[in-house]
Amino acid sequence: MRNIFLVMRREFLTQARKKSFILITFFAPILIILAGITIAYMLRINENESHIAIVDSTNKFYPEFQSNNKNIYNFYTENELRALKDTLAESKSLDALLYIPNTTDSLFNNLQNQIQLYTNKNLTKNHLNSIEQKINKKIEEKRRHFLGVKQSDIDKINSKITLQITNLKEGKSDNDNFIKEILSLSLMYVNLMFFIIYGTRVMRSIMEEKNNRVVEIIISSVKPFELMMGKILGTTLVALTQFCIWIAMTMMLLVLGKIIFGNHLTLSYKQYDFQNLINQKTQIQISDTINALLGLNYPLIIFIFLFFFFAGYLFYSSFFAAIGSAVDNDTETQQFTPIIVVPLLLGAYGCISIINNPEGPVAFWLSMIPFTSPMAMVTRSFYGIPSWQLILSITIMIGSVFIMVYIASKIYRIGILMFGKKVTFKEIFQWIKQS
Structure with a gap:
């Protein structure tokens, strides 16, 4: 245990003292937020300005198409339709032509498949949906008028029920499914990415020492098992340290948000009144979101996350360590890594089914x-x-970690001193069988 601790301590300090570790630990959350803002901005600026000519033979749909800074609509008569179609392909001033043919049907049923949109470029999906919604809205309005149905009557008929869910076992309201989905998938993907990233780091570290022949000197002082476990535990502590810091930062932000956007939302700081900075609806949404976040069972969530992160990392990093000891270069790892990646992806995408039915088979x-x-x-x-x-899952996971570490140590013990030969699955199985 002393040798394992020394190797673990060296591995932890070597990685934790790097400037990259400090920068990533404290600035990664900011970078993630900035990345989200950047993506949203990119989606927004990706909406190019479009000039669309509209020929409405019914003269009913023109009022629905109001130009804005992104979409400019120009109206033409049916006599100009042929000229517009002939010149559209080479036109520099028009991007599309919307043609709505005439109809004698008061319910507009025959327009279902007759409205044509001619383009000379790819319009955005949002713009196409907007055009369809405008046309559908007008047709629905005309149908209501013809059938003598008032919009006020439809509003009275329409029902928008929101179930108020109360979990009697937990004794609390359970109406925050969207927030739970986002957080659960986020933490799941965090586990997935760190298993791969830090597991690969262990594998590369072992391969580097093996190729440099440094490992031959190291194992003269420590046993191969002690070296492997020290590296795995040291890297695990690095990852856990990052997570603990991120969890603390998140909780601080939630508490600060609760103070600023509390239930009454009347707090002001000096001359800045937060009620005047954002509208009331947005304030209520922010307050509800923060209340939902603070209402989660954080002790259980944090315990499960940290345990399965730690145990899962030991399980998979042992696998990565075994691969790193058995190969000499990155190219040879490609035949073994699918054995690790496929189960991880299966578990990740299986979690989508779990969200749909958390208590299913x-x-x-x-x-x-x-x-x-x-x-x-x-x-x-x-x-x-x-x-x-x-309890059963934790027990199985603990037992599986010991089994995987035991198997990985047998591969590591022999593979770490094997050089210049491409290892096969058959040879690895023989190493495992050896006492």
Whole structure:
């Protein structure tokens, strides 16, 4: 244990003292937020200005098309239709031509497949949907008028029920499914990415020492198993340190948000009145979101996340360490990495099914299989887990970690000193069988 601790301590300090680690730890959340803002901005500026000619033979749809800074509509008569079609392909001033033919049907049924949109470029999906909505809106309005149905009567008929869900087992309201979906998938993907990123880091570290022949000197002082476990645990502590800092930063932001956007939303600082900076609807949405976040069972979520992150990382990093010891270069790793990546992806995409039914058979079995439970249990932690399933999953995961570490150590013990030969699956199985 002393040698494992020394190797772990060296691995942790080597990585934690790097400037890259400090920068990523404290600036990664900011970078993620900026990335989200950038993506939203990119989607917004991707809407190019479009000039569309409209020929409405019915003279009913013109009022629906109002020009704005992105979409400019020009209206023409049916006599100009042929000329517009002939010149549209080479036109520099027009991007599309919308033709609405005449109809004698008071319900506009024959327009279903007769309205044509001619273009000389690809219009955005949002713009196409907007045009369809404008036409559908006008047709619905005309049909209501012809049938003698008032909009006020339709508004009275329409029903928008929102179920008020109360979980009697947990004794609290359960109306925040969207927030749970976002958070559960986010933490699941965090586990997925860190298993791959930090597991690959362990594998590359072992390959580097192996290729430099440094490992031959190291194992003269420590056993191969001690070296492998020290590297795995050291890298695990680096990842856990980052997560603990990020969790603390998140909780601080939530508490600060609760103070600023509380239930009454009347707090002012000096001359800045937050009620005047954003509208009331937005304030209520922010307040509801923060209340929903603060209402989650954080002790259980954090415990499940940290345990399955730690156990799952030990499980998969042992696998990565075994691969790193058995190969000499990155090219040779390609035949082994699918064995790791495929179960991870299966667990990640299986979590989408878990969100749909957190208590279904898919959720249960993905929670019990050690290759997928680190992702599945983190996802289920937001929806409540029966105690016996949680205990069983933890027990299976602990046992699987010991088995995987044992198998990886047998591969590591022999593979770390193998040079200049491409290893096959058959040889690896023989190493495992050896005492």
